Amino acid sequence: MTDKAQPPTSGTTTPAGPSAVRGASLLIALQIASRAATFIANQLLLRFLTAQLLGVATQLEVYYLSVLFFARESLRVAIQRQGGRENTADAKDGKFKKDKSSSSSSSQSAVNLAYVSILLGVLVALLLGQLYLMSINKTTDEDNEHPPFLVPSLYLYAIASAVELLSEPAFVVLQLRMQFGARAAAESVATVLRCATTLGAAVLSTHLTSESGVGLDIGVLPFALGQLAYGTGLLAVYVWFGAGLARLDGFSLFPRRLSGANNDSEYALQLFDRPTLHLALSMSVQSIVKHVLTQGDTFLVSILSTTTTQGVYALANNYGGLAARLLFQPIEESSRSYFSRLLADDGAAKNVKTDKKDKKEQENAPTVRAARDLQTLLKLYLLLSLVVTAIGPAAAAPFLRLVTGPRWAASGAAATLAAYVWYIPLLAINGVAEAFVASVATEAQVYRQSVWMGGFSAVFAAAGYVCLRVLDGGAIGLVAANGINMACRIVWCLVFIQHYFSKRGVSFFGDVTSTLMPHPLSVLAAVVTSTAVRRLVPVAAATAGPAAQITQLIKIAVLAVPLLVTV
Structure with missing residues (x-):
């Protein structure tokens, strides 16, 4: 077995069942480890939380997840479908070509599309953030009194969503190549950072003295700081692995015009694959409904x-x-x-x-x-x-x-x-x-x-x-x-x-x-x-x-x- 820290080799990955099974097993193991760490941190946090604070933190998490979902979900599925079609098109007699130029073009196309997610994420974060501010300003009863640092926490969640979306260009390429080791490393590092930051901020606040002589109440700020640390961890690790793959295959993690993309019927602005964009657009309506239901x-x-x-x-x-x-x-x-x-x-x-x-x-x-x-x-x-x-x-x-x-x-x-x-x-x-x-x-x-x-x-x-x-x-x-x-x-x-x-x-x-x-x-x-x-x-x-x-x-x-x- 190759070292997971090494950049992947060039070439198209075959849709073999064992690869998917290994990937699922690795992701399950990752989820168990990361959730165990999160679970332990949450048990400690519950000693510092009230039901009201947990409720507000849940609202902010939904805001964060909504931004990410609307910005990238339909595009992720469409890019994955595009990768499957290209792999099949390259197949010959049951064997897949390892054409470096084709692989580079496919990767660059995926990277370009990922920047659409970043742009959408900024717009959605501003829109949903404004709607959330309007909704909390309408609550005036004592039971729904705002906890401290609510608005700064909302801003931090918005910044955290933008930081995580910056890792999308590297993520989509690594996902297309089924490089589950890179994902495992990224989510492991990010989870540790989130747990340590959230718990550290909560514990530190109890040792800081407010004007009343008791521990400083910082509300849901520890959750916001933890989410920002999580996004930063993801971005750092994904860019590390993505940059190595980009050097190997000759594509860029920044938008770049596709070679031979002069056919406007297939490419938009010589950057984006039109069939993939159309598929993502058709799935976006379903994604909105699905997220509202979820x-x-x-x-x-x-x-x-x-x-x-x-x-x-x-x-x-x-x-x-x-x-x-x-x-x-x-x-x-x-x-x-x-x-x-x-x-x-x-x-x-x-x-x-x-x-x-x-x-x-x-x-x-x-x-x-x-x-x-x-x-x-x-x-x-x-x-x-x-x-x-x-x-x-x-x-x-x-x-x-x-x-x-x-x-x-x-x-x-x-x-x-x-x-x-x-x-x-x-x-x-x-x-x-x-x-x-x-x-x-x-x-x-x-x-x-x-x-x-x-x-x-x-x-x-x-x-x-x-x-x-x-x-x-x-x-x-x-x-x-x-x-x-x-x-x-x-x-x-x-x-x-x-x-x-x-x-x-x-x-x-x-x-x-x-x-x-x-x-x-x-x-x-x-x-x-x-x-x-x-x-x-x-x-x-x-x-x-x-x-x-x-x-x-x-x-x-x-x-x-x-x-x-x-x-």
Whole structure:
């Protein structure tokens, strides 16, 4: 194995399955390590935070993520699709050319497009920042009183988003070459810097004396400083690796006119690939709707509840979403890259013949491989869901009390976290299903999906209003509304997937019982385990001390062993 710190070699990377698997494994390991560091830092930070501060910090994080999402998401997907098409076009007799000039041109095209993200990011940061300032100026009640340093923190988040977007030209090239080692190094360094800066600022503020003689209250400023450190770390490492690759392949990390780009029908301003721009534009509408749906819980709760309630929900959402960030997100990103490359030449995935003479060739056809791999992912997710939903709800209360203390456990976050456990399987299935759709959908299909997503957003808003205002469900009602919305999105994706494969002569679902559904014995084991856990871990135990919480968690872990063996 080559040293990950060395610049990659020139040439086009083949869309091989093992590369995607190694990439996913590396990203999962990275996520586990970085989230572990973030988790430890957050546990220490919770000793300095109130629910209101956590709620405001969540709002600022949504602002930051919104800027990044609107600026780069659709362009990232389009550039990845462009890379898949060029790799397929360069293929000959199943082998890929290692043409340095072609590789350099492809990389330069990706770099040029990345600067569109930077420009968009600056504009979006200004627009959303102004909207956020207008919204906070309207809050006058005591419960929503602004914490100190809120406006400077907003400015720091805006600067941090711009700094992170400056790393986009290097990132897209490294991603096209599947240089996951560079990404692992960048995110590791950035995570350490963020944790150290955030925790250091919070601890330092307690040692600084204010006029009242107590520790200086700097509000959410530690989070803003930590985010700025994170963006700076990403930029430094990505530029280091990107510059090495640029020297090797002869392209620039700055915008440069493409050689032979005199055809205005293919290139805009001799800089940007028109088909990729058009695809990114078509995906941008879908991206906006998708982001509103993804962050819709935060938008909705900010409208219908106080910042204290937002903090309680944010805490449950952070812990409940750990699985999504640790495991599902890296798999989703790698799946999108893998399926884009595997199915880039859609002409090779036309109707798969059933001639016995070509049976071996049929089994290795890209469409058949894609169907088999997607079925495997969905089956694994369903098995994982059995384990999570069997033991997760009962483990929520003792876990939360142990890691956050009695104040947070008594705030209602434990019940919200228990409800969130049932939402995790929907997150997992939707993530990989939408990754496949994004990999193969045409522009017309992307537009159609955007229309449906708009309808689902209306369903989500209606469900949220009923759950929060009519039924007064609080944060638990918000989880239920998200579940309804996510189920709608999953159904649409599964219909699309079935149509995609059936059009190419592949039966994706076939016998659902044997291909996707867990074995009846596994389901029975999950039901028995869930019943046993609820009886062994009574609700009253949630108010006991740390030793009792550890005992309850050990009991749950012991009961989970037979379930895992059965599955």
